[in-house]
Amino acid sequence: MRKLKFEYSMELKFSSPVNSHYFALRCVPGDSLRQKITLDVCRVAPADYTSMDRDGFGNLKISGCCGDYHDTFGYSVRGLAVTEGMIVQKCPLHPMYRYPSKYTQYEPEVRAFTKTAWKESGANSAETDLEKAVRVMDYLYHHFLYIPGVTDIRTTAADALRLGRGVCQDYAHIMTAVMRCAGIPARYVNGLMIGEGATHAWVEIYTDGGWYGLDPTNNLHVDDYYIKLAHGRDYGDCEVDRGIFRGNAVQRQKIYVNVEEISNDRDSCVNGTSRG
Template identity: 30%
Template sequence: MYLTIRHDTSYRYEATVHYSIQQLRLTPASGAAQVVRRWTIDAPGKLDATFDAYGNVLHTLVINKPHDEIRLNVSGEVDTIPLVDGQLRDAVGPIPLEHYTCATRLTDADAAVRELAESVETLATANGLIKLSEEIVQRVKYRPGVTEVTSTAAQALALGNGVCQDHAHLMLACCRARGIPARYVSGYIEPGDVPHGASHAWVDVWLNSTGWVSVDVTHAAFASEIYCRLATARDYEAAAPVRGRRIGGLEEKLKVSVTVSAQVPPQMPQQMPQ
């Protein structure tokens, strides 16, 4: 599948900002599930590029002159590769699997989360992961505006409402409660007629029999060629597309627009026999 992606973010401040620093995980990498054909980030300053501990492309933007607005415009084209039952056919990665069995502040399991984790007989199979996803979305209905980016998996479960980030954190909490490595994925989905797009979050779970299996908990389905991966980490805090700090500004108004369109990649013309 050939995905065309546009992601525009703007921050407007009530007062002058004297200094700001932004960390951007807004650049996908080519791998077993996708090939990046073109990708650009337009920012109001120099972007310093490196990789974070998880191997994600990380850009740092520092603005040390007075400003009252920041605009980030991202666009690109990605060829995605069909997956069989979400199997990434990818290596373990730069981080040991044991790291992904450790709970974080956002994925710590309380008694209710542990009960949810045990509600499915096995999580050692792909079908077991889908069954747990179905249980999660049954107990936590998709409802924007109830949780925040700082909300934990346990809080979302207690509220009974959340978004894709909360669904992903709950899956991570359940897997880790049972000693199964799992990591958070941020990225994009071509929404089509399906709600909850186009900026999205899902999970990769390590199964000893198949390796990393990519699961969209919100839709209780395996990730497929309509998904573009941006970053992976233990939870949202370490994989957030944009994180920053500033001096000044008072109140902030955030506006985000994401569009993803898909088409079948054009085939190369066949050569006529001589």
């Protein structure tokens, strides 16, 4: 068990004022067996109103609108997460996580990669689904290059495999597609992680009657240094931030993420390093 202090802020600057700005945000972590959340700050501004509800996947979602002209927009979430690592969160499986989705279609690249990864990694001879998944994750980690700026939010698992490189979102999509293609239910996860300056993405696989987190970008089991924001079949289901507005403006986005451990006995902080 760990206590993590987290802060996640986003600020948008528009080159000229915009209006009728609608937004849907999944920037607030929810409670689960893995994490107990105490929120200190949750601010969205400017906004005429906001409302919070769960979406069809069970994620917390803030919706709202800013009708008047404005040239900045942002949110800030701060709080404390008490986390548990590497546990299976028991819950019934929704069948949709068994099948390909928009970003995880079984295109030839996905099928081919699944086949080789399964053979080369020794997943074939592994006994449990978890063990298989861990071996495939290790294979993916060593056969896909972490290079930012090559892919974007529209890149699918097959696209990323064709390119051979990408970022956490691509690792997570490939892992999700490969797991499902091999018959292991999987879902895409957005969240925060210690030592990351941005949001991170990883996967959960369904094993032993529940969900278990794996981070293929770092070749790690999802332990108590991770705070989950949202999950879905793929990125498209659980975007952290979606907005539309009227106006002809260029937008610049600044994101600040900080996750620090609060030690139980002392006030010292642990701050790891990783890639996302």
